[in-house]
């Protein structure tokens with residue numbers, strides 16, 4: 119989910135407004151089947167990393183090392199993770215097989231949403247709105263199929279509700295971060311490294327929670343403490359909150375200092 123940095127939504131290409139529908143159905147009978155899983159820059163959200171490492175039954179650190187490249191874009195506070203594609207002529211996705219996606223159940227949000235893209239828009243009053251755009255590549259035949267969908271039906275069809283909710287949470291933290299967030303340390307400094315771990319590496323961050331003095335320094339409800347031991351999503355949400363409190367100095371309902 120992208121943060122939409124635009125003064126108005128008017129006239130943005132491919133936007134599907136509330137109540138509107140679009141035509142789309144993807145299936146193996148189409149001549150373009152699997153073509154969109156090549157030659158793409160697939161950025162992964164923290165929740166994408168969590169789901170992929172769970173699906174592959176490896177740690178977040180192993181997933182990041184083996185399957186991604188970190189890219190630090192101009193003006194960004196943190197590196198972002200790109201899924202590393204196969205080193206072949208078409209830069210084919212590592213999860214693609216003849217029969218389709220081998221990671222289908224835990225595929226990234228971009229793949230669930232494709233050929234749509236969604237973003238978070240903040241209006242002048244600071245209210246947020248989730249916005250969907252239909253932006254298929256020219257070769258996509260699925261947009262000529264009969265099936266008509268609303269954005270809600272599409273999200274449900276792709277089992278994307280949890281991804282969207284978690285990516286929205288991360289989007290809110292991301293909007294608080296900019297290239298200047300870390301001051302002289304910059305995005306390669308220690309605080310940025312901690313923020314990256316809190317966001318993308320739930321296994322290392324869990325070790326940090328229980329292996330450092332953090333729990334001695336702050337009050338956290340006992341049921342949350344128990345959850346943090348076994349629930350990756352709880353660790354990720356806690357990590358987002360930890361960034362707000364400890365790195366950005368913001369108040370929190372979840373974490374209180376002793």
Ligand code: SF4
Nearest residue numbers: 155211213214219229
């Ligand atoms: S993860 Fe699956 S759906 Fe996404 S690009 Fe790779 S093969 Fe295609």
Ligand code: SF4
Nearest residue numbers: 144150152154258260
């Ligand atoms: S190009 Fe469109 S219809 Fe074809 S496989 Fe990709 S998403 Fe499906």
